[in-house]
Amino acid sequence: MMESLKDKSKNSVARRNFIKKLTFFCTSLLIPSFVNSREKSEKAKKWVLTNGYSPAEHYWGMGVAINKCIGCGRCVDACKRENNVPREPFFFKTWVERYRIFKDSETIVDSPNGAINGFEYPRVEKKAIIRSFFVPKLCNQCNNPPCVQVCPVGATFKAEDGVVLVDSNYCIGCGYCIQACPYGARYLHPVTQTADKCTFCYHRITNKMIPACVEVCPTQARIFGEIKKKASPLVRFMRMNKIGILKPSLNTEPKVYYANLDMEVK
Amino acid sequence: METIVKELFPLLKEITGYIYPNEIELQWGILVVVYPYVTGLVAGAFILASLVKVFNVQELQPTYRMSLLTALAFVIVAPLPLLAHLGHPERSFEIFFTPNTRSAMAMFGFVYAWYLMAVLLLEIWFDYRGDIILWVKTEKGWRKWIHKIISLFSKDTSERALRFDKKAVKVITIIGIPSAFLLHGYVGFIFGSVKANPWWSSVLMPIVFLFSAIVSGIALLLLIYMVVTPLRAKEIDMACLDKLASYLFYVMIIDFSLEALDFIHRIYESEESIKILAELFSGKLFVSLIVIQLLIGMLIPLGAIASVKMFRTPGELKKLIYFVSALLVQVGIFTTRWNVVVGGQLFSKSFRGLMVYKMTFFGLEGLLTSIGLLLLPFIILYILFNILPPWEKAREA
Numbered sequence: 036m037m038e039s040l041k042d043k044s045k046n047s048v049a050r051r052n053f054i055k056k057l058t059f060f061c062t063s064l065l066i067p068s069f070v071n072s073r074e075k076s077e078k079a080k081k082w083v084l085t086n087g088y089s090p091a092e093h094y095w096g097m098g099v100a101i102n103k104c105i106g107c108g109r110c111v112d113a114c115k116r117e118n119n120v121p122r123e124p125f126f127f128k129t130w131v132e133r134y135r136i137f138k139d140s141e142t143i144v145d146s147p148n149g150a151i152n153g154f155e156y157p158r159v160e161k162k163a164i165i166r167s168f169f170v171p172k173l174c175n176q177c178n179n180p181p182c183v184q185v186c187p188v189g190a191t192f193k194a195e196d197g198v199v200l201v202d203s204n205y206c207i208g209c210g211y212c213i214q215a216c217p218y219g220a221r222y223l224h225p226v227t228q229t230a231d232k233c234t235f236c237y238h239r240i241t242n243k244m245i246p247a248c249v250e251v252c253p254t255q256a257r258i259f260g261e262i263k264k265k266a267s268p269l270v271r272f273m274r275m276n277k278i279g280i281l282k283p284s285l286n287t288e289p290k291v292y293y294a295n296l297d298m299e300v301k
Numbered sequence: 302m303e304t305i306v307k308e309l310f311p312l313l314k315e316i317t318g319y320i321y322p323n324e325i326e327l328q329w330g331i332l333v334v335v336y337p338y339v340t341g342l343v344a345g346a347f348i349l350a351s352l353v354k355v356f357n358v359q360e361l362q363p364t365y366r367m368s369l370l371t372a373l374a375f376v377i378v379a380p381l382p383l384l385a386h387l388g389h390p391e392r393s394f395e396i397f398f399t400p401n402t403r404s405a406m407a408m409f410g411f412v413y414a415w416y417l418m419a420v421l422l423l424e425i426w427f428d429y430r431g432d433i434i435l436w437v438k439t440e441k442g443w444r445k446w447i448h449k450i451i452s453l454f455s456k457d458t459s460e461r462a463l464r465f466d467k468k469a470v471k472v473i474t475i476i477g478i479p480s481a482f483l484l485h486g487y488v489g490f491i492f493g494s495v496k497a498n499p500w501w502s503s504v505l506m507p508i509v510f511l512f513s514a515i516v517s518g519i520a521l522l523l524l525i526y527m528v529v530t531p532l533r534a535k536e537i538d539m540a541c542l543d544k545l546a547s548y549l550f551y552v553m554i555i556d557f558s559l560e561a562l563d564f565i566h567r568i569y570e571s572e573e574s575i576k577i578l579a580e581l582f583s584g585k586l587f588v589s590l591i592v593i594q595l596l597i598g599m600l601i602p603l604g605a606i607a608s609v610k611m612f613r614t615p616g617e618l619k620k621l622i623y624f625v626s627a628l629l630v631q632v633g634i635f636t637t638r639w640n641v642v643v644g645g646q647l648f649s650k651s652f653r654g655l656m657v658y659k660m661t662f663f664g665l666e667g668l669l670t671s672i673g674l675l676l677l678p679f680i681i682l683y684i685l686f687n688i689l690p691p692w693e694k695a696r697e698a
Contacts, residue, residue, distance in 0.1 A: 123306045124313070127322045144319040144653055172321070181497060187409070188392070189401035207395060208388015210328035211406050217497035219321025219650055223328065225305045228388030285496055301651050 088241040090195035095235055096262040096290040097249070098272040099171055101297070103256035106131055106169035108150040110248035110257065115151070117236060117247035124148040126222045128233040129173040129248050134299055136166040142299045170300050171257065173248070174199065174220040174233035175281060175289030182212035182221065182232075191230065197262070197290060198237060203229040217282050235259070262290065308659065318654025327646050327658050331639075331671045332382040337488045337510065338638045339379045339678070344485035344511070345518015346372040347421070347477060352548070354474040360544040364522050366691030369425050371525060372518075374682040376417055382674050383409075385665050405491050416484045420477040426453075427469040429689055434458050447688060485514040492641060499574035500581075500645040505563045512556040517634040519549045520627040525682075527624055533692070539616060546623050549630070550606045557599055577652045585647055585655060590640050598633010602626035 114129045115122060130149035136142045139162060147154065150169075180199050183191050190205035191212055201212075206229035213221045213230060224231040236246035240259075244250075249259040260269030272294070279296030280289045293300070305326070312325055350368035352358045384390050397414075400407035433452040437445055486507040492498075493506025523545045530537045567575065582590055605626045609619055643658050661667040 121306075123309070124322060125306070125309050125325050130322050132319075142653075144651070146319070146322060149322045181495075185404050185406060185495075186401055187404045187406040188395040188399055189404075205392070205395065206389065207392040209383075209386075209406065210388075211404075211491075213323075213328050214646075215495055215497055217650055219323045222323040223326065223388060301653070 093196040093240075094261060094263045095197050095240065096176070096260065096269055096292065097173070097235070097246075098258035098260075098269050098276075098278075098292045098294065100256045100258070100272070100276070101168055101170055101293055101295045103254040104131065104169040104171055105254055105256075106133055106150060106154050107253065108153040109251045109253060110171060111149050111151040113247040113251040114233070117239075118234075120231075121225055123225075124151075126225070126231075128220075128231070129171060132170045132172060132300075134166070134168055134170065134297065135160075135164050136297075136299055138163040138165050144299075166297065168295075168297065170293070171248075172218065172220070173291060174216075175218055175287065175291045176233075176235065178288035178290060179286060181215040181217065181285075181287060182230075185211045185215040187211065198235050198240075199232070200234055200237060201230050201232060203227050203231070206230050217285050217287065308661070312657055312659065315657045316654055318649070319651055320649035320654040320656055321651055324649050324656060327643070327656065329642055329646060330386070330658065330666050331643075331660055331668060332386040332666055332674075334635070334639045334642045335382040335671050335674050336379065337485075337642070338517070338635050339375050339382070339674075340485055340488050341510065341514030341517050341634065341638070342521050342678075343372045343376045343379060343416075343518075344481040344514040345516065346375065346522055347481040347518070348515050349519050349522055349545075349548070351474045351478050351481070354471055355478065358544065360538075360540045363538050363541050363692075364526055364545065366428065366689075367525060367529070368518075368522050369421070369428065370685045370689060370691055371522060371678075371682060373421055373425060374678040374685055376413075376421060377681055378674060378678045380409075380413065381677070382671070385670060385674075405487070405494055408487060412484055412487050416480050420473060420480045424470055424473040424477060425689070426451075427466045427473065430455060430466050431458060431463050433689075451688070482511060486511050492645070497650055498645050499572065500578060500648070501641065503563060505559060505566075506641075509556070509559050509563060512552060512559055513634050513637055515552045516549065516556050516630060519545060519552060520630040520634075523549065523623060523627040524631070527620065527627075529686070535692075537620065539619075542620070542623060546606050546609070546626075549627070550603065550610070553599065553603055553606075553630070557603065574648075574652055577648045577655070581644065581648050581655060585657075586640060586644050589636050590644070593636040594633055594640055597629055598636055599630075602629045602633070 108131055111127065111130055114120060114127075118128055120126055120128055127149045130146050130151075132144055132146045133150070133154050134142065134144055135157070137160070141162070145154075154169075176197060176199050178193075178197065180191075180193060183193055183199060186192075186206075187209060188205060188207055190203075190207070191199065191201045193199050203224075208223060208228045208230070210223060210230070213223065216232075221230055221232045223229070236244070236248075239246060245259045246257075249257040258268050258272045260272075261267035262269060264270065269292075273292055276294035278292045278294060280292060281296075282301065309325055316325070346368045349361070350365050350372070353361045353365040384393055387393055396407055397410040400410060430452055433448045434456060435458070437448045437452065440448060489507030489510030492501040492510075493503050495501045523542070526541070526545070527537060567578070605622050608614075609622050614622070647656050647658065648654070649656065663669055
């Protein structure tokens with residue numbers, strides 16, 4: 036009798052231990068080392084600090100004066116050269132759209148090869164055009180970026196100066212950020228197989244230069260600068276114009292501001 | 302790079318309207334269609350197994366272990382299509398080690414590990430433990446060793462231990478049901494939470510995914526049961542089959558209602574995107590959405606099972622109708638996933654134009670890989686059926 040009781044208790048201790056170990060083993064699988072995007076932006080910060088650039092002192096944005104854009108496409112070409120974007124017509128960090136709005140409210144939009152060679156002169160239209168204009172597009176460097184939210188490994192992040200960047204050494208190439216971007220501003224780089232997008236020419240702006248597209252624009256349709264400093268040309272631009280942003284209903288809070296934005300632009 | 306670019310050039314001519322220039326390359330192809338389809342089968346098969354243990358549906362007992370093993374076979378394959386579609390598969394472990402906690406996709410690692418380790422493997426282990434110990438006693442050679450290892454060298458077959466096994470299975474099943482819901486609801490959330498895409502962005506998405514998962518899981522088990530039983534030269538248990546078909550029918554009604562609700566809601570709200578979506582439904586998605594998903598994959602099987610229920614049908618005809626219906630349901634659910642994943646990438650986010658998807662046959666992201674990935678679970682299942690025979694007879698041996 037004693038024997039069997041002893042056996043039983045031994046058994047139950049063994050079982051209890053076993054279950055303990057099993058639970059421990061299973062839970063240990065669920066404990067990862069959490070590294071978030073903030074940590075990665077710290078890394079980027081260290082890198083730029085070596086250049087004597089302090090991201091905390093800046094907050095970048097871009098203004099686009101739609102009425103000034105002539106659709107020459109110099110910005111598209113400059114961007115591709117400056118940033119080694121593949122020349123094929125499927126990969127763009129910036130592009131220009133042409134809008135033609137007819138009297139019967141039909142709207143035709145086009146952007147042949149991202150307008151890298153500008154636009155052909157339109158053939159004489161049968162219908163009367165009531166409005167026509169060009170709209171340069173680029174990454175909106177959202178303050179509330181959906182692409183950063185969805186990145187599973189935190190390879191894309193918002194730097195302290197507000198610029199949304201991609202760590203191509205970290206990106207796993209899942210494409211979720213491309214799906215999440217409402218503006219079509221991202222693409223998968225065919226060589227690196229990682230997500231890529233406009234960085235406001237980060238290598239230039241951290242070295243006291245302005246983005247390539249802004250520099251080459253012959254009509255100064257693009258205005259680059261600080262959002263929070265009073266002396267900035269961008270702040271002046273935003274004071275002098277009525278400003279619109281793209282897809283405001285999605286609450287992405289873009290930092291690319293358009294003057295004279297038409298309701299047809301999406 | 303050249304191949305990607307070469308594939309993209311001919312697509313330029315097939316675009317209608319205006320799309321953002323970066324949108325021409327479809328990011329998520331057929332592999333990402335296979336992923337939610339396979340996870341759906343996992344969740345569905347597991348929920349079917351739970352019906353036996355939690356809700357005590359005795360008629361379904363012959364499919365209980367089969368469902369568990371099916372769920373296991375498919376869950377092993379589930380991450381493979383994702384892995385194959387990544388630009389950098391070698392970095393995929395970062396999802397586990399350095400997840401961005403705000404990302405829905407980053408939760409994949411946890412949901413998957415939890416489901417595989419804490420639910421599926423444990424339940425199978427506890428359910429089989431007693432039997433495996435018995436098998437070990439009569440077996441010889443490598444089989445004996447495999448079973449010894451699988452049983453983790455446990456030897457206790459006392460009544461108390463077996464009672465504990467039973468209890469453990471029940472507890473795990475109860476935890477397992479919300480876990481299976483989580484597994485597939487979460488896949489729906491990955492799509493449903495993309496606000497940039499009006500075709501995906503819907504709160505109903507996780508729920509629709511879930512119920513379509515249960516539909517596909519039950520239909521799959523019905524197929525497996527109907528194929529495997531005659532192969533073993535056994536009689537198909539008609540009560541079990543009728544019950545399976547009944548559950549399939551009821552869940553399909555729920556699934557259909559949810560999808561109809563989603564559809565009606567979209568049309569009634571008629572938001573900014575409705576014009577381009579209407580163009581998509583009536584054009585590029587017409588065959589896959591209206592004809593295959595709705596008619597062939599939903600209405601015809603529903604009608605067929607309903608008529609079997611209403612009229613007295615002879616056994617053989619009944620079997621045939623069940624079998625064909627379950628097959629059509631599989632086609633329908635696969636097309637459902639296709640319409641979500643690929644359909645959601647066929648219209649521009651400028652809402653002004655439509656893209657095209659050209660599936661390749663060869664290559665890592667081609668049709669051949671996908672077919673391979675869809676066949677792989679059945680090979681795993683064959684091995685599992687061999688090592689862990691799910692049939693009652695094996696217990697007595």
